[in-house]
Amino acid sequence: MLSEFAFVGVLVIFATMLPVAGLAVAWLIRPKKPNPIKQSTYECGIKTRGETWVQFRACYYVFALLFVVFDVEAAFLLPWAVAYQQLALYAVIEAIIFVAILALALIYAWRKGALRWI
Numbered sequence: 334m335l336s337e338f339a340f341v342g343v344l345v346i347f348a349t350m351l352p353v354a355g356l357a358v359a360w361l362i363r364p365k366k367p368n369p370i371k372q373s374t375y376e377c378g379i380k381t382r383g384e385t386w387v388q389f390r391a392c393y394y395v396f397a398l399l400f401v402v403f404d405v406e407a408a409f410l411l412p413w414a415v416a417y418q419q420l421a422l423y424a425v426i427e428a429i430i431f432v433a434i435l436a437l438a439l440i441y442a443w444r445k446g447a448l449r450w451i
Contacts, residue, residue, distance in 0.1 A: 395447045399439075406435050 364371060413420065413428045442448060 392447065392449070395442075396450070399442055399447060402438070403435065406432075 409431070410428065413424065417425075
């Protein structure tokens with residue numbers, strides 16, 4: 334029993350040490366002496382004109398998040414569709430509830446205007 338949990342412990346230690354090691358290496362090799370040339374905005378070799386910090390509308394991010402949510406929905410529904418003949422009634426009801434929740438989310442986003450591009 335303890336050996337089964339030892340594997341999980343080694344996995345947790347490794348999963349913790351890997352990002353810490355990456356951050357440590359990045360800290361060691363970072364540029365240590367910043368100057369105005371290093372801190373300037375670089376865009377394809379063309380000197381920037383005007384303000385370089387542009388604020389994007391939040392609707393673009395909301396639109397992208399909605400796309401990701403419904404793309405993941407398709408990934409979750411594929412196993413249900415493949416194994417539909419072997420599923421019990423309980424699993425089919427769960428799939429219907431899952432799709433209903435996502436449909437309610439889509440209706441909510443639609444009514445709030447999140448799907449309008451401009």
